[in-house]
Amino acid sequence: MTQSECDDYLADREANPTHVESCDACQEAVRxxxxxxxxxxxxxLEGDGAAVDPEALPxxxxxxxxxxxxxxxxxxxxxxxxxxxxxFVLLGINPIEGFVGALSGAMSAxxxxxVAKSAPNFLASAPMHVHAMIFAAFVLVNVIFVxxxxxxxxxxxx
Amino acid sequence: MPSKRKDRFVLALVLLASALxxxxxxxxxxxxxxxxxxxxxxxxxxxxALHITDPVDGNVQSFGGSIEIDTAVHGDVLSIGGDVxxxxxxxxxxxxxxxxxxxxxxxxxxVDGSVVQPLWIGDALRKIxxxxxxxxxxxxxxxxxxxxxxxxxxxxWLGVAVILALAGGREVRSSSLELRANPFHTLTVxxxxxxxxxxxxxVFGYLIPYFIGLPLLIALGLFAVVAKVYGMVAVxxxxxxxxxxxxxxxxxxxxxxxxxxxxMVVLGLLVIGIVRMIPVVGGLVWMVxxxxxxxxxxxxxxxxxxxxFLAVATTRA
Numbered sequence: 056m057t058q059s060e061c062d063d064y065l066a067d068r069e070a071n072p073t074h075v076e077s078c079d080a081c082q083e084a085v086r087x088x089x090x091x092x093x094x095x096x097x098x099x100l101e102g103d104g105a106a107v108d109p110e111a112l113p114x115x116x117x118x119x120x121x122x123x124x125x126x127x128x129x130x131x132x133x134x135x136x137x138x139x140x141x142x143f144v145l146l147g148i149n150p151i152e153g154f155v156g157a158l159s160g161a162m163s164a165x166x167x168x169x170v171a172k173s174a175p176n177f178l179a180s181a182p183m184h185v186h187a188m189i190f191a192a193f194v195l196v197n198v199i200f201v202x203x204x205x206x207x208x209x210x211x212x213x
Numbered sequence: 214m215p216s217k218r219k220d221r222f223v224l225a226l227v228l229l230a231s232a233l234x235x236x237x238x239x240x241x242x243x244x245x246x247x248x249x250x251x252x253x254x255x256x257x258x259x260x261x262a263l264h265i266t267d268p269v270d271g272n273v274q275s276f277g278g279s280i281e282i283d284t285a286v287h288g289d290v291l292s293i294g295g296d297v298x299x300x301x302x303x304x305x306x307x308x309x310x311x312x313x314x315x316x317x318x319x320x321x322x323x324v325d326g327s328v329v330q331p332l333w334i335g336d337a338l339r340k341i342x343x344x345x346x347x348x349x350x351x352x353x354x355x356x357x358x359x360x361x362x363x364x365x366x367x368x369x370w371l372g373v374a375v376i377l378a379l380a381g382g383r384e385v386r387s388s389s390l391e392l393r394a395n396p397f398h399t400l401t402v403x404x405x406x407x408x409x410x411x412x413x414x415x416v417f418g419y420l421i422p423y424f425i426g427l428p429l430l431i432a433l434g435l436f437a438v439v440a441k442v443y444g445m446v447a448v449x450x451x452x453x454x455x456x457x458x459x460x461x462x463x464x465x466x467x468x469x470x471x472x473x474x475x476x477m478v479v480l481g482l483l484v485i486g487i488v489r490m491i492p493v494v495g496g497l498v499w500m501v502x503x504x505x506x507x508x509x510x511x512x513x514x515x516x517x518x519x520x521x522f523l524a525v526a527t528t529r530a
Binding site for chain 1: 360369371
């Protein structure tokens, strides 16, 4: 028996029916194949033919998500603008000036820069152990941060 | 490492980090005051109350201590985490910037430049003509003025939320889902992330004299703002989904308006905005929502659900 004869038989058992009678290796291979096929047939799920009802499945997060409800946006905008600008009108304040004033509460770039530039002064005045604490806490907190960010998300698997 | 042991390990690290952060506050060290810094600040104080009685040529900067001014300061005054009192004899030629503190001006106490208190709602009133007349109403628990000011800011949040929901609805929904599925984890990530940003900003402060510090601070600030804004929109979506989302397919079919990511975001924004009006509780709710939003933005990598750090596993041939 040559390897090529065994290969030919295993490739097409029906074309070379007499080979297996004289080849022990191929007999063994065929026995294993048949056992595997029986195992697969046994493991195959026997359905009762009824299809899975998709309506019975829970609603997925993306179902209906693409709807753009502009009416809801306008309604909320009316409520928020009404309460905000209406409040200014009630107090006798020009609503536009009140709105602009409310938004300009943030620091100007110049003041932000001044605060940032004062940082080296404060750091230079701090005692030595504060510097050590800052660096130790920086390393520790960022290690914890990285550990937390590596944690597997739940989300869809929940 | 098994999950429970890892959680205990992380908890131990968090407690250790908290202890390290609290130590400087608990230690019995007095603050320090320095005169003449490199950038011309005449007085720099850390952790000490300052009482200025002699005229000062230059800026005055204080961190973690109050400032009482009873003379002329020929420069700017900056206070972080402390109150400022400008006495009757006091006078500030430049700007007065106070972060996290109160400003009290005695009768004749004058400030020639701007008085800036960005973390105080009354600062906005100074920018409105005749707005200062309403400053007293801010002491009340509830006032129409506080409602109007907060709703004005909420209107801007509405615009930003709509833009984000339209541009990245899937990402916002993904972050919102993680928030709802794992609220404790997102809050923890938000808390640790915020602490990390603050500490990183302080460390970048050391680099300011070497020019690289300021660009790094600006980049960090921008990243933090983007994360916070995106995170808040995810929180709006989560709240809106809990309260208003259709829970069955029939409901999805029947509804015309109260469905979709956009509707959930704006409705959630309205609910949180109204809760924010409640004195004390409202501020707390907004703060927790901000932390959870920041956590969900960072945990989900802005909704993309990709790992920040790739773990490379090798396999044997």
